[in-house]
Structures are given as structure tokens and as C-alpha cells.
Amino acid sequence: MKRRQFIRFGAILGALSLVDKPKASQAIGQSFSGKTDGPLVLSTWNHGLAANEGAWQVLSKGGTALDAVEKGVMVTEADLTNRSVGVGGRPDRDGHVTLDACIMSGDSRCGSVAFLEGLAHPINVARAVMERTQHVMLVGAGAKKFALEQGFETAKMPIPEVKKDYEKWRKENKDLFKKPEINHENHDTIGMIAMDANGQLAGACTTSGWAYKMHGRVGDSPIIGAGLFVDEEVGAATATGLGEAIVRVAGSHTVVELMRQGIAPEAACKEACMRIIRKNKDLTGLQCGFIAIDKNGNYGGYSIFAGFNYALRNNAGEALIDAKFDRNW
Ligand code: GLY
Numbered sequence: 001m002k003r004r005q006f007i008r009f010g011a012i013l014g015a016l017s018l019v020d021k022p023k024a025s026q027a028i029g030q031s032f033s034g035k036t037d038g039p040l041v042l043s044t045w046n047h048g049l050a051a052n053e054g055a056w057q058v059l060s061k062g063g064t065a066l067d068a069v070e071k072g073v074m075v076t077e078a079d080l081t082n083r084s085v086g087v088g089g090r091p092d093r094d095g096h097v098t099l100d101a102c103i104m105s106g107d108s109r110c111g112s113v114a115f116l117e118g119l120a121h122p123i124n125v126a127r128a129v130m131e132r133t134q135h136v137m138l139v140g141a142g143a144k145k146f147a148l149e150q151g152f153e154t155a156k157m158p159i160p161e162v163k164k165d166y167e168k169w170r171k172e173n174k175d176l177f178k179k180p181e182i183n184h185e186n187h188d189t190i191g192m193i194a195m196d197a198n199g200q201l202a203g204a205c206t207t208s209g210w211a212y213k214m215h216g217r218v219g220d221s222p223i224i225g226a227g228l229f230v231d232e233e234v235g236a237a238t239a240t241g242l243g244e245a246i247v248r249v250a251g252s253h254t255v256v257e258l259m260r261q262g263i264a265p266e267a268a269c270k271e272a273c274m275r276i277i278r279k280n281k282d283l284t285g286l287q288c289g290f291i292a293i294d295k296n297g298n299y300g301g302y303s304i305f306a307g308f309n310y311a312l313r314n315n316a317g318e319a320l321i322d323a324k325f326d327r328n329w
Pocket residue numbers: 188189207208209210218219220221239240241242243244
């Protein structure tokens with residue numbers, strides 16, 4: 001298996017051993033979970049490197065995991081070059097950029113927004129749903145009304161270059177059911193999970209979803225238990241990939257429940273992927289990946305197909321880790 005991994009040294013060069021490197025010789029399917037001491041943040045894809053840096057600014061100063069994951073994914077939401085998250089995201093087939101996000105802390109508090117238009121940071125709105133309402137989830141016009149009442153930043157979407165792409169797509173492609181390319185060239189969703197210096201866990205997940213989806217479609221990312229699940233008794237997990245498949249197996253909840261049974265993070269992520277594989281006869285384009293940490297600082301990730309990577313940041317520095325996978329494309 002091709003494994004690209006790099007470590008960029010942070011301030012604490014001597015602590016490099018805190019980042020456990022998967023061994024190149026490990027066979028596909030063999031369980032590996034790294035372990036880290038102290039604060040830790042993990043997020044999906046290589047856009048997770050910049051997001052982790054945002055989270056690390058909170059964690060390294062003794063801040064909470066909840067603040068860290070919110071700040072971290074805001075970096076990705078604000079990245080105008082990112083086509084699957086936030087302001088730079090691609091629209092649905094009717095030309096609307098509709099955003100999904102959720103946030104959860106280890107004590108089971110959670111908030112979520114879906115089918116939200118025109119807000120720069122859906123993760124802020126999700127957190128406000130959690131902290132300022134009696135509800136867990138707001139969607140569509142109701143979510144937008146709440147966000148505007150709360151004074152959250154708005155943004156015009158799609159941005160011009162994305163609109164241009166969309167207009168080209170409209171002319172060339174009318175196939176509603178074409179599965180998307182979800183791989184390392186076309187990053188999908190930022191899912192982030194973190195543990196702070198006090199051992200508290202939290203996670204956040206945010207996306208513009210499947211490019212050119214049906215108007216009204218919502219994926220896994222804002223669904224607590226599908227795109228994200230956190231339980232301080234056990235650990236945290238988040239997902240990326242084809243949301244419909246992840247929802248069908250309550251993917252992130254599945255990973256956490258497997259860890260509750262004593263299964264290591266990578267093996268738990270693998271079993272969630274295998275469950276998706278078993279339940280789908282046609283795996284064409286069906287990429288899904290999970291990352292997980294347990295309450296002891298063990299971490300891991302796994303994907304159905306090759307190409308999924310995840311970013312790690314701890315006291316030792318940062319790493320981009322190619323997840324193990326079940327099959328090549
Ligand atoms: N995983 C993101 C989505 O399917 O919307």
C-alpha cells in the first residue's frame with residue numbers, strides 16, 4: 001500500500017515520538033491505532049491540516065475541545081478555494097449552495113443545521129442551536145431566520161467561479177443520479193474531532209454536500225450519529241464521503257459503539273466501512289471514510305476506497321496520514 005505521510009515539526013521537536021507513525025510494512029486490514037498524550041485534533045482530508053492549525057490555536061492555550069473544533073472548521077468554511085465546504089462550496093442542481101453542519105460535545109450536548117443558505121459559518125449557527133435553543137436541529141428557512149436573528153455573518157453564494165462551473169455543468173450534465181467523485185482530488189466534508197488538555201472531547205462537521213444534489217437533499221454531515229458522534233465515556237468519530245451510505249448505517253455512532261465494546265479506533269472505523277460494503281451491491285463511486293479517537297488518546301481512520309487521508313495535530317507537530325482502505329478504485 002502506498003503510504004504518504006509527513007511530519008512537520010512543531011515547536012517541540014523532541015516530542016516527535018508522540019506522533020505514532022503507522023509502519024509502512026503493515027498489511028492492509030491489519031489494525032493500527034496511534035496514541036497521543038495531551039491535546040489532540042484529527043480531521044478529514046488534507047484541508048484538515050489548516051483546520052487543525054486553527055483548532056490548535058485554542059487547544060495549545062488550554063482552551064476547550066468544543067471551542068477548538070468550532071474554530072478549526074471555520075478555517076475550512078472560509079476557504080474560498082474549497083469546493084465542498086462553506087462559502088466556496090458547489091450548489092445543488094438548482095443553483096443554491098445549501099450548507100449542513102453539526103457540533104457535539106462529549107457530554108451529549110449537540111446542535112445542527114441543514115439546508116441552510118447564505119450563512120458564512122454554519123458551524124456557528126449549529127453551536128448556537130445547541131447553546132441558545134431547546135432544540136438539536138434547525139433546517140432551511142427556519143435555520144436561516146434563527147441565524148439572522150442571532151446576528152451571524154452572511155455570505156453571497158455561489159461565488160462567481162463556482163457559478164461559472166455550475167452553468168457549464170447545467171449545459172453538459174443532466175444526470176441527477178450520477179455519483180460524485182469523492183477522493184483526494186475532490187475533497188468532501190471537514191469532520192473534526194478533538195480532545196483538550198482536560199481530556200474533554202468534542203467534534204464538528206460541516207459541508208456543502210454532494211455537488212449538484214437535488215434541491216432539499218441533506219447528507220450525513222448534520223445528522224448526529226451519522227456524520228458525527230461524541231460520547232465522553234468512549235470517544236468521538238466523524239465521517240466523510242457519500243452521505244446517503246453513511247446515514248444508512250448511522251456511521252459515526254456505529255464507530256463509537258464499537259469502541260465502547262473495546263475495539264480500537266481504526267478497527268472500529270474499518271467495521272463501519274465493511275458494514276457499508278456489505279449493504280451496497282454497487283460500490284461504484286461509493287467512497288466513505290471515518291476517523292475516530294477514544295478517550296485515552298488512541299486514534300485511527302479507515303476508508304472503503306484508497307485516497308482518503310486525515311490530518312493530525314498534537315504537541316509533537318502535525319501529520320497527514322493516509323487511511324487504510326479495503327479496496328482500490
Ligand atoms: N458527506 C457529505 C455529504 O454527503 O453531504
